[in-house]
Amino acid sequence: MKLRLTTTNDLTAVMTIINQAKVYFKEQGINQWQDGYPDELTIINDISRHEAYVLEDNGEIVATAMISKELEPSYNYIEGKWLQDNAYIVVHRIAIRNDQKGKGLAKIIIDEGLKLYPKKPSIRMDTHDDNLSMQRFLIKYGFEYCGTIYLENKETRRAYEKIL
Numbered sequence: 001m002k003l004r005l006t007t008t009n010d011l012t013a014v015m016t017i018i019n020q021a022k023v024y025f026k027e028q029g030i031n032q033w034q035d036g037y038p039d040e041l042t043i044i045n046d047i048s049r050h051e052a053y054v055l056e057d058n059g060e061i062v063a064t065a066m067i068s069k070e071l072e073p074s075y076n077y078i079e080g081k082w083l084q085d086n087a088y089i090v091v092h093r094i095a096i097r098n099d100q101k102g103k104g105l106a107k108i109i110i111d112e113g114l115k116l117y118p119k120k121p122s123i124r125m126d127t128h129d130d131n132l133s134m135q136r137f138l139i140k141y142g143f144e145y146c147g148t149i150y151l152e153n154k155e156t157r158r159a160y161e162k163i164l
Helices: 008-027 040-048 105-116 130-139
Strands: 001-007 052-057 060-068 089-096 122-127 143-151 158-163
Touching: 001 105, 008 040, 008 052, 008 060, 040 052, 052 105, 060 105, 060 122, 089 105, 105 122, 122 130, 130 143, 130 158
Parallel strands: 089 122
Antiparallel strands: 001 052, 052 060, 060 089, 122 158, 143 158
């Protein structure tokens, strides 16, 4: 498995995976990614900021995520408390190709993503209230629930942090 920066040549594969995730969320009754987001422009913007990544298995794209060392504006206010107040890594939009689910790829993405910024003291993620599988994954992986954050569109997300 190899984590690498996404290129515009990867857009079709990335959007296929994201669209599979949208269908999965809808089937599970999770009102996440049901309003058109994330779209191709979102991924293009991530690519331009060098924050879009794909996970490859033998040259085949099997997952995608956004990984950044930049501060996340929606994390400035939290109903709760972050574990620490210094810089952090943020991971958004993890999506796994349907035929690759259950193989531990989200953990691989995070493990490899941490290697990108070894001096950061923590990693933060957030997820939809109804995305129980991601919540279970985060707790299993050592993240702690810190509280509720608000997105630009006023939707809430459950916020998690893990000290490294």
